[in-house]
Amino acid sequence: MAEFDLIDRIRARAVVRDDVVLGIGDDGAVLQVPPGRQLVVATDTLNSGVHFPVDTAPADIGWKALAVNLSDLAAMGAEPAWCTLSLSLPEPDEQWLDGFLDGFGELATLHGLALVGGDTTRGPLSISVTLHGLVEPGRALRRDAAKAGDDVWVTGTLGDAAAALALLQERHTPALAMVCEAGPMLPAAAGQESAARALHEQLQARLDRPVPRVAIGRTLQGIAHAAIDLSDGLLSDLGHICAASGLGAEVDLDALPASAALRDAFQPPRRHALQAIGGDDYELCFTAPPKMAGRIETIAADAGVPITRIGRIVPGDRVRALQPDGQDWVPPRTGYTHFQD
Amino acid sequence: MAEFDLIDRIRARAVVRDDVVLGIGDDGAVLQVPPGRQLVVATDTLNSGVHFPVDTAPADIGWKALAVNLSDLAAMGAEPAWCTLSLSLPEPDEQWLDGFLDGFGELATLHGLALVGGDTTRGPLSISVTLHGLVEPGRALRRDAAKAGDDVWVTGTLGDAAAALALLQERHTPALAMVCEAGPMLPAAAGQESAARALHEQLQARLDRPVPRVAIGRTLQGIAHAAIDLSDGLLSDLGHICAASGLGAEVDLDALPASAALRDAFQPPRRHALQAIGGDDYELCFTAPPKMAGRIETIAADAGVPITRIGRIVPGDRVRALQPDGQDWVPPRTGYTHFQD
Numbered sequence: 001m002a003e004f005d006l007i008d009r010i011r012a013r014a015v016v017r018d019d020v021v022l023g024i025g026d027d028g029a030v031l032q033v034p035p036g037r038q039l040v041v042a043t044d045t046l047n048s049g050v051h052f053p054v055d056t057a058p059a060d061i062g063w064k065a066l067a068v069n070l071s072d073l074a075a076m077g078a079e080p081a082w083c084t085l086s087l088s089l090p091e092p093d094e095q096w097l098d099g100f101l102d103g104f105g106e107l108a109t110l111h112g113l114a115l116v117g118g119d120t121t122r123g124p125l126s127i128s129v130t131l132h133g134l135v136e137p138g139r140a141l142r143r144d145a146a147k148a149g150d151d152v153w154v155t156g157t158l159g160d161a162a163a164a165l166a167l168l169q170e171r172h173t174p175a176l177a178m179v180c181e182a183g184p185m186l187p188a189a190a191g192q193e194s195a196a197r198a199l200h201e202q203l204q205a206r207l208d209r210p211v212p213r214v215a216i217g218r219t220l221q222g223i224a225h226a227a228i229d230l231s232d233g234l235l236s237d238l239g240h241i242c243a244a245s246g247l248g249a250e251v252d253l254d255a256l257p258a259s260a261a262l263r264d265a266f267q268p269p270r271r272h273a274l275q276a277i278g279g280d281d282y283e284l285c286f287t288a289p290p291k292m293a294g295r296i297e298t299i300a301a302d303a304g305v306p307i308t309r310i311g312r313i314v315p316g317d318r319v320r321a322l323q324p325d326g327q328d329w330v331p332p333r334t335g336y337t338h339f340q341d
Numbered sequence: 342m343a344e345f346d347l348i349d350r351i352r353a354r355a356v357v358r359d360d361v362v363l364g365i366g367d368d369g370a371v372l373q374v375p376p377g378r379q380l381v382v383a384t385d386t387l388n389s390g391v392h393f394p395v396d397t398a399p400a401d402i403g404w405k406a407l408a409v410n411l412s413d414l415a416a417m418g419a420e421p422a423w424c425t426l427s428l429s430l431p432e433p434d435e436q437w438l439d440g441f442l443d444g445f446g447e448l449a450t451l452h453g454l455a456l457v458g459g460d461t462t463r464g465p466l467s468i469s470v471t472l473h474g475l476v477e478p479g480r481a482l483r484r485d486a487a488k489a490g491d492d493v494w495v496t497g498t499l500g501d502a503a504a505a506l507a508l509l510q511e512r513h514t515p516a517l518a519m520v521c522e523a524g525p526m527l528p529a530a531a532g533q534e535s536a537a538r539a540l541h542e543q544l545q546a547r548l549d550r551p552v553p554r555v556a557i558g559r560t561l562q563g564i565a566h567a568a569i570d571l572s573d574g575l576l577s578d579l580g581h582i583c584a585a586s587g588l589g590a591e592v593d594l595d596a597l598p599a600s601a602a603l604r605d606a607f608q609p610p611r612r613h614a615l616q617a618i619g620g621d622d623y624e625l626c627f628t629a630p631p632k633m634a635g636r637i638e639t640i641a642a643d644a645g646v647p648i649t650r651i652g653r654i655v656p657g658d659r660v661r662a663l664q665p666d667g668q669d670w671v672p673p674r675t676g677y678t679h680f681q682d
Contacts, residue, residue, distance in 0.1 A: 021379060022483060025585065027416040027570055028383035028474070030481045033374040038362060041457065042369035043471060045427040047464030075368040086386040086427075086469045116382065123388030128427045128469035130384060133369070140371045142363060229368055244366070 009097060010085070013105050014115040020082065029116035031082055033134065040133040040140060042072035048125035052208075053168060058096045060208035061127065062103030067210045068231065069131040070111060071282040074217035075229035077141040078133030080111045088123035100127075111214060139221045141286070144244035146226035150287035150313040152249055153224075153296060155213045155305055157259040158234060160206035162278020163266055167200060202261040210282035216307070219299050220286060227286035233277040235331075238285055239319045248316030251276070254324050257308040269332060276321055277331050287313050350438060351426070354446050355456040361423065370457035372423055374475065381474040381481060383413035389466035393549075394509060399440030400447075401549035402468065407448045408551045409572065410472040412623040415558035416570035418482040419474030421452045429464035441468075452555060482561060482568035482627065485585035491566055491628035491654040493590055494637060496554045496646055498600040499575060501547035503619020504607055508541060543602040551623035557648070560640050561627060568627035574618040576672075579626055580660045589657030592617070595665050598649040610673060617662055618672050628654050 011024040022030035033039055046065050048054050056064075066083070073080050085104070089096070108115060113131075212229075220227060226241045235251065242249050253268075256275040266274060288296060293309070300307035311322075321329040352365040363371035374380055387406050389395050397405075407424070414421050426445070430437070449456060454472075553570075561568060567582045576592065583590050597616040607615060629637060634650070641648035652663075662670040 022481065026484050027413040027568075028381045028419065028472075028481075030417070030476065031380040031382060032478075033380055035376065039372040039374055039380065039473075040369045041372060041423070041425060041471075041473070043425040043427055043458055043469075044460050045429060045462050045464075045467075045469060047429055047462055047467075050463050072368040076371070078369065082382070084382060084384040084471055086384055088386060088388055088467060117384055119385050121386050121388055122391050123386075123467060124465040126386075126388075126429060126464060126467055128384075128386060130382075130425055130471040131369075132380075132382070135371065137373075140363065140369075143367050227368075 009094070010101060010115065010118070013101050015108055015113060017081070017112070017114040020114050020116055023114065023116045024118070029082070029084070031116065031132070036137070037134040038137050038140070040073060040076045040078035040135050041130065042069050042076070043128065043130040044068045044072065045126060045128040056208065058099030059103035062100035063107050063209050065127040065129050066104050066107045067212050067282060069129045070107070070212035070214055071210065071229040071231070073131055073133040074212050074214045075141060075227045075284055076133065076135065077139060077217045077221045077227070078135040079218060080113045080131060080133045080214060082114050082116045082132040083108070084130045085115060085118035086128040087118065087120045088126040089120065090122070090125060136221070141217065141220060141224055141227035143226055143228055143241050146241050146245035146247055146287040146313045147289070148247055148313055148315050149289065150225055151290055151293065151309050152238065152251065152285065152287050152311040152313060153307055153309050154230070154234070154257065154283050154285050155216055155307050156281070156283040157257040157262065157306065158230070158281050158283065159262050159271065159274035159278050160203045160259050161210065161280035162274040163262055164200070164203035164207040165280065166274065167203065199261050199265050202259070203265065207280060210280065212282060213284045213305070216299060216303050216305065217284060223292050223295055224286040224288045227284055230281040230283045230285055231279055233279045234281070234285065235276050235319050235321060241285070241287065242317065242319055245313070246317070248314045248318045249311055249320070250314055251311035251319065251321045253321050253329050255308065255310045257306055272329065273332050350435070351442065351456065351459070354442050356449055356454060358422070358453070358455040361455050361457055364455065364457045365459070370423070370425070372457065372473070377478070378475040379478050379481070381414060381417045381419035381476050382471065383410050383417070384469065384471040385409045385413065386467060386469040397549065399437045400444035403441035403444030404448050404550050406468040406470050407445050408553050408623060410470045411448070411452060411553035411555055412551065412570040412572070414472055414474040415553050415555045416482060416568045416625055417474065417476065418480060418558045418562045418568070419476040420559060421454045421472060421474045421555060423455050423457045423473040424449070425471045426456060426459035427469040428459065428461045429467040430461065431463070431466060477562070480562045482558065482565055484567055484569050484582050487567035487582050487586035487588055487628040487654045488630065489588055489654055489656050490630065492631055492634065492650050493579065493592065493626065493628050493652040493654060494648055494650050495571070495575070495598065495624050495626045496557055496648050497622070497624040498598040498603065498647065499571070499622050499624065500603050500612065500615035500619050501544045501600050502551065502621035503615040504603055505541070505544035505548040506621070507615065508544065540602050540606050543600070544606065548621060551621065553623060554625045554646070557640060557644050557646065558625060564633050564636055565627040565629045568625055571622040571624045571626055572620055574620045575622070575626065576617050576660050576662060582626070582628065583658065583660055587658070589655045589659045590652055590661070591655055592652035592660065592662045594662050594670050596649065596651045598647055613670065614673050
């Protein structure tokens with residue numbers, strides 16, 4: 001592995017920031033945290049075949065490796081500043097690396113994020129990113145600060161990434177496809193192939209290129225009580241807020257926001273399953289007192305991103321998903337398997 | 342993968358520090374950098390079968406994953422503060438994890454280092470650590486600050502880890518063993534088995550449990566001009582100082598410090614090769630003006646670790662290893678292969 005060639009390629013494309021005293025190329029980076037700011041650190045690893053399908057385009061892997069970490073910072077209400085990248089590659093591959101850095105760099109540039117260090121090693125394809133952000137003291141959004149009576153909100157729409165993954169798995173797994181016969185699928189009648197393809201591409205883009213809600217996370221400081229980003233699935237992740245806050249939650253299934261593509265491709269109950277327990281959304285879920293509803297609607301309008309009230313924080317320790325008739329919804333046991341751990 | 346069980350196990354054993362505002366268990370950690378300090382960040386990944394033999398004990402892997410990063414901080418002259426850990430495991434394995442955390446935690450405790458976050462994922466065994474340290478502004482040791490006329494120094498002794506790896510590879514590779522017949526080997530005469538075993542264990546300990554020179558790195562502030570930690574091999578790593586500083590270096594082969602075990606096990610020219618181009622030493626190599634020799638000797642005496650002058654920085658752009666007769670030494674092409682990238 002020509003580690004130093006790879007590092008040179010990476011360095012040539014890094015964003016420049018004044019607060020980077022010493023960047024890539026030494027044993028460590030030296031960084032100047034501005035006075036009056038706390039440091040927020042998040043780290044996530046993506047492994048080939050576990051966190052993304054093995055045939056994912058390198059640029060999409062680069063984008064996603066950064067996006068999942070930016071999503072963590074967004075959920076903390078932090079402003080992205082610097083990151084390190086550890087890249088394990090089976091063999092040196094300049095073309096792959098250039099593609100990867102295209103996607104990684106595109107998102108880093110959008111957020112003014114400087115790559116300040118890392119290492120490249122030989123090994124099964126794996127990408128580990130550690131992201132550093134800044135936050136005003138005491139203003140970070142936490143999981144443990146929900147209050148009974150809070151509304152529960154989510155940004156964007158839910159279930160698209162899980163839908164794309166389900167379609168991918170069904171294409172490759174005839175047995176699974178049979179299970180899926182139970183629910184309506186993509187429009188497959190004659191003449192509808194192109195519509196089906198367009199639908200699939202819209203869903204796939206949400207799996208490959210999640211958009212971290214960094215700006216929204218920043219504006220939620222002082223408005224949201226608790227926040228988390230949705231990576232494992234809504235009910236599971238909301239459960240972490242509840243566990244940390246010592247409370248329960250009720251979620252209205254019918255209120256879960258769905259994209260037009262998801263509505264076209266999947267009807268309930270499969271759609272509800274994709275939205276409630278599918279993963280890889282990388283949207284924010286947060287709680288806020290009801291009096292903040294107006295300000296949250298303004299934030300949504302300013303950002304051009306829907307933010308939807310989907311339930312409420314209640315006493316107790318359960319996360320309940322409720323059907324329109326008030327009955328508890330029981331997640332189906334089959335249909336797709338979650339790709340990510 | 343029961344990610345949250347693993348994280349709970351990790352959290353239960355983390356060092357506690359007052360400057361950790363929010364540790365493991367949220368989307369990110371919140372950390373308070375003290376006023377008047379800059380942040381130093383280093384990251385390194387270890388992959389099974391690449392950076393350590395697949396049969397390495399979990400506790401040794403845990404120790405080493407942290408040690409290689411602490412060694413980077415040492416080379417920056419920084420004080421360790423916080424770290425994150427990304428762990429990919431083929432399957433959840435509590436026994437393995439406990440062993441890993443024993444070694445990791447032992448070294449973290451020695452340095453008052455708090456584990457503040459990370460993630461556990463399913464994948465081929467891989468450990469990625471990002472380490473955060475603190476340094477007084479402008480006092481970090483860099484690679485690009487060597488001056489012509491500086492002495493070149495190394496801490497500890499060189500070549501033990503590479504010797505252990507060579508012995509390991511020779512045991513597993515008959516073809517390599519044949520190559521090695523050229524140089525004297527372990528004492529293998531009748532009655533000497535136990536001596537050979539003791540020797541091997543001493544060398545192996547240097548491969549499995551490198552001791553990062555953190556305290557020495559701290560005291561070199563204001564004394565050393567440039568510094569690097571030795572991971573790829575002396576001549577290669579000193580080459581990075583020279584390239585960054587726009588200078589050359591001369592190294593006196595006979596001056597390279599060797600442990601008693603290495604002297605017993607390997608005679609020149611193999612010993613010289615292990616010391617000059619073998620990797621995994623995790624000692625510090627630094628340059629300093631000749632007038633600092635007395636202070637460096639005091640640091641060595643205080644630390645109880647030898648620090649040896651091995652050469653000098655010269656104009657030019659080559660790193661030359663010199664034999665006692667002043668002739669250039671040419672590294673042998675065979676004998677062992679470097680395990681690490």
